[in-house]
Amino acid sequence: MVLMVSGGADSTALLVLAATSELDIDDGRGVARIARERLHVLHVNHQLRGLDAQEDEEFVRELSERFGIPCDVVSVDVRALAGQADGNVENTGREVRYRAANRLANKLSEEFGTPRSAARILTAHTANDRAETFFMNAIRGSGPSGLSSIPRRRNRIVRPLLDRTHEELCDLLRMRGIVWREDDTNRDTRYLRSYVRHEVMPVVERRNPRVVSSLTATCDILGDEDSYMTQAATRTFRDLVRRSSDGMVALDAARLGACDVAIARRVVRMAILGICPGARIEARHVAQVLSLVARGSGSASIPMGCDARVEYGLLFLRTAAPAGSVSPAWLEVPGRLELGDGRAVVARLAQVPAGSKAPEVARAHSREWGKASVMLDAASCAVDPVHGGRLWVDAPAPGDVLCPLGMHGQSKKLSDLLNEARIPAAERGAVPVLRTSPTGRVVWVAGVRPDEGARCTPDTRTVVELTLLERQDPRP
Template identity: 25%
Template sequence: MLNKFKKHIDQNFPFLENSKLLLATSGGIDSMVLAHLFSELKYSIVLAHCNFQLRGLESFGDQNFVQEYANANGIPFFLTQFDTEAFANDYKLSTQIAARELRYNWFYELLETENYDYILTAHHADDNIETFLINLSRGTGLEGLVGIPAQNDKVVRPLLSFTREEIVEYAKENSIQWREDSSNASDKYLRNKIRHHLVPLLKELNPQFMESFQKTQSYLNESQELVEDAAVMVYQQVVREEGETIIFDLNQLLRLPNYKSYLYQWLHEFGFTAWDDVYGLVESQSGKQVFSADYRLLKDRKVLILSPIFQEVDDEVYFIEKNTPAVNIPLNLTFCEAADISDASNSIIFVDEDKLAYPLILKKWKEGDSFQPFGMNGKSKKLSKLFKDEKLSLLEKENCWVLWSADQIVWVVGIRQDERFRIDNSTKNILKIALQ
């Protein structure tokens, strides 16, 4: 296996040879074999062990075992301990998901703080089968069937092409010691049921099952690449990006024969799971929304608007003193004296500075706010009516800031100036305010 492994690394992961490698080491047979292989090949590795404190003294036994192995073989060693159950309860996660979040966050932190290049994990071919069957049993798209990636960002899985049988045989041939996780013997978890009962049956029915499965996954990966290529090409026709906001043109989208498939391909990476609700937005009325943990998808007339969810304080207020040349929070505004007022626009206003009461106040609009729009001869208008007339989306309304002088609006920023601060024949000092 060592020669086969070396050839595999040379062909598929040549960049590992001169890299500093962080090897996730549980103490189980897979990670101990991986540590042995890289040690035999004289690679620069360090062992990183997480004690999740889920199995009492057994967890500390694993910790001591890995630490003693590292010390005996002169391999650098990192250790951390987690209160996994408390973390899972606090964040409403399953124990398995919580453990995954904790360990990968720690691994990436070590990469940054200790200047290591890659994280190595000991996932193997049988893990791939189990993951495939788990996803299949729960219902999944194509991306759930293509298997565990051999590399995902800084995480590399060099054993994915090796079976559990090969790993066990190598461990025995080389007298490698390991720890058995007692929880692996229980059928409490779906993965264990598949491992203990379903996979052995499939191998019994077809002795060449592993080889057939790997071919199938190779074909599925090729299909997934075609899907991704098509999604990218169509994306350019349907979507435009404005900063962190992504806007989907529904007229273009509905011309596609399989528009739901494209929406899924574009949106699943943003954490959406309520797909019937997402697809329903296409035909729903304006203002309807669907949320993921960090994003919102909004229907606004003939478009869908995808934007991050920002946790802002609604009553946040910013004060701007006289002679302030510029502010950059929460908006980029500049203030200067002016003589020429020819470039006035929605983004640039000119006001009679002597009419202003300092400090000026910049804050989000609120329901009930009203002002006297420039050019309407002193007539009052509610901001909500202005937004409706301007056909602003819900997202645009939420992001609207207002500049106040005492209790009067000077400017609905980027939209309309107030009449009361306009320049007239008696104006002596002109202030130019610009939104960058």
């Protein structure tokens, strides 16, 4: 049980209540006493306030010792870290605190031999914090998730003081004769939270003195409704996925466009965050993607290097492929697709010579080119013998299955096939896999094996010749 204690009134009250009273930590017991041996204090010194920060650290150490609770202190130069990222000191400080808390919770779970899922990280957020966050998100511009403000629990993070006000906690400490630390930066209205706390909340409270408790109820309602909508959107997202791999997901664009807009927005957000968890998505980015879906074609760029594109009835969302990985793309038949690492896949259409049998021609071609080139039946590859067509090229994806040539229709997981080919797991993302469409069957694992269903037969008249050209291959 990790208590995050800064030394301010709220976190000091959290420590006192956890050590001497009853709290609901969402472990199924309701409001109950917490065994003292389960408690462990964490204080993060952000090194932002010089001597004051050092005194905060000493205060937390002494208070923890007074109640017989172990205390860990982590010191981090948050300003320097923020300078290496986006410059936002508040966001960096929050990330540092939760990262340290999770590390400590995992460490304690290992020491006590308890499952990590049983660990709890307790924060001292109050009803005031929740009301302030509501207004902060409203000022920034937010949907239901942001307006539901601070949740009572997110995974192992629990906020047991969310129904109490800051004033109530200060009164509790005064009655017990316990002092706390004051952070002067909390009065600096250049920070949005301080601005809301000192400029916005007093004005609102003059109109409605009970606004904090009113917003607590509002946030609970919004949170419940947001949870329901998230579940509905998750089910829809799963239904719409037609293809996914590292850094790419393809959704059924027509069905997405037919969804209620409230669900569609959430599905797009889920899809983007699924391939790019660090993306900071704004409403305008989601609207951009949905406008592409409505038009049925087009492309747009969204944060963190993500790309959205609608073509052939699918919405593709991609991040930049890792170095050495195959970026999903169409290969025109006939045509050539550059893989971006000096390699290329080339497709040709050819007629079987009069008097020749396609299987024999294909076998002779295989003897000449080995695994680097194959001849397949054009019709079985969904390629028009006269007008050509296209094949989808991407990297292996979890769940891929094919019937390798020579196995007489027996299916095999692509991962097993690559394992038998002794291709290291770290290099498998660079293996081009050719399919009839983004959601179609595999016709060739380039350089490894074609699919039995695409092989040439005695009735084959037009073949697709597919060749994987390695770097500096002289063949045009």
